[in-house]
Amino acid sequence: MDTTPSTPAPAPQATQSPAEASPRPARGGRSGLVMPLLLAAISVFLLVGAATLDAVGTEFPGPRFLPVILAVVGLVLAAILAVGAIRHPEPSVDPTTGAARPRTDLVALAWVGGGFLAFALLLTYLGWILAGALLFWCTSHGFGSRRPGFDVLLGLFLASAVYLIFGTGLGLVLPTGFLGMLGGGA
C-alpha cells in the first residue's frame, strides 16, 4: 500500500545530478519529478493491461483502443514534464515576493495520512466512534494542536454526534466494533 507522505522527500537528493553544479540549494530540488514518474507509471500500466487483455472477438475500436491512446499521450506528457522539472527546478525562494518558499512538513503529513490509514484499517474493529475519535485526534495533532485531552473529548463528541444523527437518525450503517459485540450487537 502506498503509505502516503514520504514520497516527495527523497527525490531531491536522489535526482541531483553531480554533473550539473546548481547554484541553488539542494532543497529547491527535483522532487517535481514525482508527478511525471507517476504519470509514466500509469501509462505503462495502461499499456501492459491493454497488451494482456484478451480481446478476441471485439470489433475494431475495442476495449484497448482508448487506453492505448491515453498511454501514448501520457508517456509523451511525462517526458515533457520531466524535462521541465529537470531544467527548471523549483526555486527555494519565491521569485515574486522574495520570501522563502514554504517547506513541505512531512511530520504533519505523516500524522494526517497515517491517522487516516489507521482509521481505515481499525474501523471495523474499534467501531465508528472510537476510530473516528482517533482520526480526529491524529489530524488535529498533525495540524499542531497542543491540547490532546480537549481533542480526545471533542473527537469522541463529534463521532458520537455523527453516529446518532447519521447512524440512528438517517439509517446509515456504521460499524459498532468490539463495543457493539460486548453489548450483544446494538
Place this chain on the structure above:
Amino acid sequence: MDQLGLLMEGFAGALTPMNLLWVVVGCLLGTAVGVLPGLGSSMAVALLLPMTFALDPTAAFILFAGVYFGGLFGDSTMAILLNTPGQASAIASTFEGHKMANSGRAPQALATAAIGAFIGGMIASVLVVFLSPTLVAVSASFGPPEYFALALFAFVATSSVVADNIAKGLAALVIGVAITMVGIDGISGLERYTLGAPQLFDGISLVTVTVGILALGEVLFVASRIRGTREDLRIRAAGRPFLSAAEVKEAAPAWARGTLIGLPFGVVPAGGAEVPTFLAYEAERRLDRRRKHPVFGKGAIRGLAAPEAAGNATTGMAMGALLALGLPISATAAIMLAAFRQYGLQPGPLLFERSPELVWALLASFFLAMVVLLIINLPFAQLWSKLLLIPKPQLYGGITLFCGLGIYATSGAVFDLLMLLGVGVLGFLMRRYEYPLAPLMIGMVLGPLAESSLRDALLSSVGDPRVLVSSPITIVIYALLAVVVALAVRAAVRQRTREDL
C-alpha cells in the same frame, strides 16, 4: 407561456416547508464552508455528496443548489475581507474588493458583491428557464459523434484555458480519464485494469475520487504547509452594510456588463467561472482607464461588482447546461452530475421528459436560493467572518472525519477508504506541484461518455474516422475548439515573451 406554467409548478414543488428548509440549510452550510479559509464551494458540494443519500432526489438537489450558490457567496466574502479566495473564481474579486475593505469600506464591498452575485444568478436562472427547451431540442439531435466532439471540447478547453501550464493540464486530464478505464468495459463486457480485484469491477467510484481530490487532498496539502503560515487574520470593523444611491449608480453598469460577460460562459465547457470573472474585471479596468479620474487600484466598486455578477451568471447558466445537455463545465458541476447518477438519473434531454417535477423544482429553488442568500449575506456578512475563529486543528480534524464518514456511508467498505487515501495523496501531490485539479475531474466525469461515443461512432461507420466530422454541429464544435486553442496558445506565448523581458 409554457415555461412559466412549468416554473410555477416547480415553485409549488419547491415551496413545501421541507424543501424550503433544505434551501435554507443548503445556503447556510454552503456559506459557512465557503467562508472558512481555503475551503471553496466545490469542497462543500464534495463533502455533502455522500450525505444526501438519505434524502429524496428533489430535496437533495435543492440542498445542492443552496450549497453551491452559498459557497460562491462565502468564497467572495472571504476574498474581500481577508484576501483569501476559497476558489479560483473568487480571485478576481480580491483585487478591488480587498482594497475596498482595507480602506474601511468592507460593508459596502460585501453588499456590492452580494447584490452583484444576486443579479448575475437571477438573470442566468431566468435565461435557463426560457432557453432550456431550446437546449433540449438541440441536444436531442445529438448522436455519438456530437457527444464525442463536446467531450473533447470540454477536455481540451479545461486543460488549456484554465491551466497556466498546458502540459500539466493535459497530464491531469489523462490521469482522470485513465481512472475511468478501470472496471468492466460497457461495450464489450470485458474486465479491464482491475488486477482481478472484485471491488474494482464497477470501476473506481466518482464520489471517492471527488472527496479524495477536493477534500482529503486539500487537508493533506494544508497540513504540509501549516507551519509558517500567517495567523494574523484580522476582521474589520462592521458598519452600515448598505450602499448609497451614488454607489448603486456607480456599480449598476458594472453589474450589467459582468452578467453579460458571464452568461455565455455557462454553456461553454471551459472550466467554469474563472475565465469570465477575470474577463469582467479586465473589461472594467480598461473602461476605467478612459475615465477622467481612474479609480482602479484604490478600491473601485466597479472592479468588484463586475466579476461577482459574471461569476454567478456563469454558474447559473452552467446549471442549465448541466440539466439540459448533461454536460458539466466545471468541477463542481461535475460533482452535481455524479450526484444525479447516484440517483439513477441522467441529465440531458430525457431528464426534462422523465422527471419534470424534479427539474422544475430545482430551477425554482435556484431563485429561492438567491433570495435566501441575499437575506443571509447582506446584513450578516460580518457575522460569518466570525467562523474564522474556529482553530485550524479542530476544523481540519472535523473535515477529515467527514471525509471518512462520507465514503464509508456510500460504500460500507474499508477498501474504499484506502482508495480514498490513495486518491487524497494524488490530490496532495497535484497541489504540491501545481497541477490543476479541474481537468482531472472533467476527465473522470466525461471519460466514459467520450469513450463510448467515440467507439459507437466508429463501430457504426466500420472504422471510418470521417464520421466524427460528418455533421454541421460537429464541425462548429471543432471550429470553436480551434479558436479556443489558438487563443490559449497566443496567451501562453505572450506570457512567455513578457517573462523574458
